[in-house]
Amino acid sequence: MIPVSLRLQNFLSYGEQCEPIQFDGIHVACLSGPNGHGKSALLDAITWSLWGQARTNTADDLVRLGQSSMLVEFEFLLGRQRYRVVRKRNKARNSQSDLQFQVRHEEGDWRALTGQGVRGTQERITETLRMDYDTFINSSFILQGRADEFTRRTPGERKRILGEILNLSVYDQLCDAARVRSREAGTQVQQLEAAVATLEREQDRLPALRAEVERLERSHTETQLAVEKLRAELTAILVEKERLDARRREREELARRLQGAEAEVTTLRSQLAAAARRVEEGQAVVRRAVEIRQAAQELDAVSREREAMTERLGELRTLEQEASLLQRRMQTTQHGLETKLELTRQRVRELRAKADQLSKIAADVRDLESQTTALDRLHEERAAYQARLQELAGEAAAAKVEERCRAEDLVKADERFHILKAASARCPVCESELPEPKRKELGWKLKEEKTALKEAQGRAIQRAADAKREDAAVRQKLQELESKLKTLLGMRDRLAQARQTHLQLEEAARELPEELKRAADLEAMLQAQEFAPEERAQLAAVEARMKALRYDRKRHEAVSRRAGELAGAERQLHALERAESSLPEDRKQVEHLEAAIRLREEAMAEDRAARAAADRDLTRAPAVEAEAARVRARMEQAEREEARAAQQLGGAREALQRSTDLAAQIGARRAERDAAAADQAAYEELSKAFGRNGIQALIIENALPEIEAEANVLLGRMTGGQLAVRLKTQRELRAGGQAETLEIEISDGLGPRRYELYSGGEAFRVNFAIRIALSKLLARRAGARLETLVIDEGFGSQDQQGREGLLEAIQSTQDDFAKVLIITHIDELKEAFPNRIEVTKGPMGSQVTIY
Numbered sequence: 055m056i057p058v059s060l061r062l063q064n065f066l067s068y069g070e071q072c073e074p075i076q077f078d079g080i081h082v083a084c085l086s087g088p089n090g091h092g093k094s095a096l097l098d099a100i101t102w103s104l105w106g107q108a109r110t111n112t113a114d115d116l117v118r119l120g121q122s123s124m125l126v127e128f129e130f131l132l133g134r135q136r137y138r139v140v141r142k143r144n145k146a147r148n149s150q151s152d153l154q155f156q157v158r159h160e161e162g163d164w165r166a167l168t169g170q171g172v173r174g175t176q177e178r179i180t181e182t183l184r185m186d187y188d189t190f191i192n193s194s195f196i197l198q199g200r201a202d203e204f205t206r207r208t209p210g211e212r213k214r215i216l217g218e219i220l221n222l223s224v225y226d227q228l229c230d231a232a233r234v235r236s237r238e239a240g241t242q243v244q245q246l247e248a249a250v251a252t253l254e255r256e257q258d259r260l261p262a263l264r265a266e267v268e269r270l271e272r273s274h275t276e277t278q279l280a281v282e283k284l285r286a287e288l289t290a291i292l293v294e295k296e297r298l299d300a301r302r303r304e305r306e307e308l309a310r311r312l313q314g315a316e317a318e319v320t321t322l323r324s325q326l327a328a329a330a331r332r333v334e335e336g337q338a339v340v341r342r343a344v345e346i347r348q349a350a351q352e353l354d355a356v357s358r359e360r361e362a363m364t365e366r367l368g369e370l371r372t373l374e375q376e377a378s379l380l381q382r383r384m385q386t387t388q389h390g391l392e393t394k395l396e397l398t399r400q401r402v403r404e405l406r407a408k409a410d411q412l413s414k415i416a417a418d419v420r421d422l423e424s425q426t427t428a429l430d431r432l433h434e435e436r437a438a439y440q441a442r443l444q445e446l447a448g449e450a451a452a453a454k455v456e457e458r459c460r461a462e463d464l465v466k467a468d469e470r471f472h473i474l475k476a477a478s479a480r481c482p483v484c485e486s487e488l489p490e491p492k493r494k495e496l497g498w499k500l501k502e503e504k505t506a507l508k509e510a511q512g513r514a515i516q517r518a519a520d521a522k523r524e525d526a527a528v529r530q531k532l533q534e535l536e537s538k539l540k541t542l543l544g545m546r547d548r549l550a551q552a553r554q555t556h557l558q559l560e561e562a563a564r565e566l567p568e569e570l571k572r573a574a575d576l577e578a579m580l581q582a583q584e585f586a587p588e589e590r591a592q593l594a595a596v597e598a599r600m601k602a603l604r605y606d607r608k609r610h611e612a613v614s615r616r617a618g619e620l621a622g623a624e625r626q627l628h629a630l631e632r633a634e635s636s637l638p639e640d641r642k643q644v645e646h647l648e649a650a651i652r653l654r655e656e657a658m659a660e661d662r663a664a665r666a667a668a669d670r671d672l673t674r675a676p677a678v679e680a681e682a683a684r685v686r687a688r689m690e691q692a693e694r695e696e697a698r699a700a701q702q703l704g705g706a707r708e709a710l711q712r713s714t715d716l717a718a719q720i721g722a723r724r725a726e727r728d729a730a731a732a733d734q735a736a737y738e739e740l741s742k743a744f745g746r747n748g749i750q751a752l753i754i755e756n757a758l759p760e761i762e763a764e765a766n767v768l769l770g771r772m773t774g775g776q777l778a779v780r781l782k783t784q785r786e787l788r789a790g791g792q793a794e795t796l797e798i799e800i801s802d803g804l805g806p807r808r809y810e811l812y813s814g815g816e817a818f819r820v821n822f823a824i825r826i827a828l829s830k831l832l833a834r835r836a837g838a839r840l841e842t843l844v845i846d847e848g849f850g851s852q853d854q855q856g857r858e859g860l861l862e863a864i865q866s867t868q869d870d871f872a873k874v875l876i877i878t879h880i881d882e883l884k885e886a887f888p889n890r891i892e893v894t895k896g897p898m899g900s901q902v903t904i905y
């Protein structure tokens with residue numbers, strides 16, 4: 055791992071804005087600056103970015119105080135590849151972390167190698183570096199105060215770290231794989247052994263199997279014979295059963311035939327009974343032949359007479375209807391005449407009443423005529439009054455105008471008088487001289503004029519009042535006249551009506567005698583029954599015809615009764631005729647039917663005998679069927695047994711065959727088992743060989759002298775050959791024997807002593823020598839040049855001589871590393887290195903400058 059660039063943001067003493075540190079172009083550099091200015095912080099930034107570990111495990115404490123999040127971006131080379139890690143932490147948001155891991159391709163663009171979450175990405179980084187934090191700080195990264203990291207570990211931990219440096223985990227993997235293979239081969243051996251045992255057991259059973267096959271063959275033959283015997287038995291029984299089945303069918307046929315014959319005989323018997331009845335009835339009728347024929351003749355005569363009488367009765371009824379119609383018509387006419395008479399009488403009464411009023415109406419007319427003669431005069435009077443009212447309106451208006459004119463004149467005269475009174479020697483009108491006498495004269499004249507005007511005004515007022523008074527009087531008279539006129543106009547209307555009434559009454563008086571005569575005529579006609587002469591004549595004719603019919607009701611009833619009594623005669627005559635014609639035929643049919651029935655009954659007796667015989671035969675059937683079922687069941691059982699025996703025989707034959715083939719199989723399995731056992735042994739050996747105590751121990755054993763020699767070369771250079779180390783892998787046990795270990799033994803001129811008993815300066819030099827030796831080994835095993843050496847504050851514990859030795863040791867080994875960074879706060883050491891990186895802290899945080 056060779057640093058390329060490092061960028062910090064709010065990491066420990068570094069602030070928000072901080073230029074990235076570029077490491078390219080530097081081989082050996084001194085990182086200097088006062089205490090607490092942020093030198094070690096840069097190393098923390100590198101380990102934190104790569105593994106998330108630094109001086110403290112509480113990452114939040116690394117965030118610059120007052121800030122909530124920090125970031126470190128670190129670019130480095132590993133072999134030919136260039137990688138970049140960006141790690142962030144946010145204290146504020148529940149301590150969220152973010153980790154990005156990228157590799158740069160030849161084209162210069164970055165490709166993500168980020169895994170599943172922060173943990174996954176971390177695994178990728180550790181895998182890529184092929185080193186964990188512990189190994190890193192135990193080899194070439196010598197942190198401040200932790201130079202003794204390797205020396206102070208327990209022997210076991212030292213072995214583990216050395217193992218990792220030597221990449222012994224490869225052998226662990228090989229060891230595991232060999233163990234798995236060995237276990238698999240072991241399982242296979244067990245399985246194959248079990249299989250061989252099974253096969254051998256089977257092979258032992260061969261003679262027994264042979265005997266079993268023979269036994270089974272015998273018993274199979276026995277079962278076959280049993281089946282054959284039962285089958286023959288069953289066939290015989292089935293033949294008998296078949297015969298009985300045929301017999302049953304025959305019996306059923308007989309039963310069916312008997313049933314048909316019985317039905318036929320029943321039909322024939324009922325036909326015979328009917329024919330016998332007909333013969334009997336026919337004979338009875340023929341015996342009464344004379345009597346029946348006489349009754350039939352009488353019925354004929356009586357029926358004819360009744361028909362004639364019924365016809366006459368029909369005619370009589372028609373005539374009765376005609377008569378009643380005529381009587382109704384005459385009645386209607388009489389009613390009409392009576393109504394007319396009543397109306398005429400009513401009219402006579404009305405006319406008489408009117409004639410009585412006539413004289414009174416005439417007097418009324420005369421009276422009204424005399425009263426309405428004044429009407430014309432009153433019209434004239436009204437016109438005169440209306441004319442006078444118009445005149446009076448004109449007078450009143452003229453008087454009003456006069457009065458207003460005079461009033462205006464008076465006002466003007468008053469004005470002139472006042473002016474005259476106030477005036478001096480001049481006329482106010484013509485501006486001429488106005489002497490006193492003249493003025494007085496004018497005054498008098500004016501006074502007279504005013505008096506005359508007042509009088510004229512008084513007269514005009516008087517005239518207007520007069521006109522008003524007369525107007526009221528005339529209006530009063532006109533009103534009275536109007537009401538009189540109204541009354542008279544009403545009378546004139548009444549007069550017109552009275553005249554009209556008078557005319558009507560005169561007319562009625564003229565009509566009266568005529569109506570009186572009409573009423574008298576009608577009364578006479580009704581009295582004498584002289585109306586409807588035509589109907590009267592017709593009625594008489596109808597009555598005469600009815601008499602002429604001479605219909606006898608009693609005779610009609612007697613004839614009808616006799617006809618009823620003889621009603622059956624005709625029917626009996628028919629029956630007699632029918633019997634006389636059909637009797638011989640019926641007698642012949644009776645004989646014929648009796649013969650047919652006899653024949654049928656003989657056949658049926660035969661069939662019944664046959665049926666009884668069949669029934670006797672069939673009593674055996676249930677026993678035969680039961681026997682058949684029993685034998686069939688036994689045969690089926692025997693068949694099943696035969697099948698089972700055949701199956702067992704087959705199985706046994708197969709087993710026998712298998713056993714015969716076994717020898718070859720057993721041989722093959724045994725060979726497989728031997729091969730597997732050989733494999734198991736070989737893998738077992740391998741797992742031991744790859745194990746901790748095998749090749750791994752050997753490698754460590756071989757590496758240790760190398761480390762020892764390298765460390766002692768450096769130590770010799772730093773201490774002038776005073777100090778030397780020895781690495782021991784075995785320790786004598788008190789109880790005897792030896793234990794595996796990794797002890798570091800240090801000795802000086804006096805001899806070996808425990809690590810704790812050396813001074814700080816001496817111890818640092820020992821640690822430094824061992825660490826450099828480990829780093830070189832690491833580099834060599836990886837097949838690459840050692841990459842980066844970092845020593846943080848290694849000079850602090852050294853005196854002048856020690857510093858020089860240390861410087862010399864660094865110079866002697868610096869070409870083995872691609873980068874060497876020496877951190878120190880001691881100013882005079884700055885000059886000892888070709889490059890200088892200066893760290894200073896200001897208010898904005900730590901800053902880095904490269905010289």
Ligand SMILES: Nc1ncnc2c1ncn2[C@@H]1O[C@H](COP(=O)(O)OP(=O)(O)O)[C@@H](O)[C@H]1O
Nearest residue numbers: 066067089090091092093094095115117118119
């Ligand atoms: N969380 C923090 N925020 C700010 N400064 C811190 C924080 N933690 C430690 N420091 C300071 O940062 C500085 C770290 O210096 P360091 O790199 O150890 O010094 P040196 O240059 O001596 O190696 C110290 O002054 C320390 O007090």
Ligand SMILES: [Mg+2]
Nearest residue numbers: 093094198847
């Ligand atoms: Mg420091």
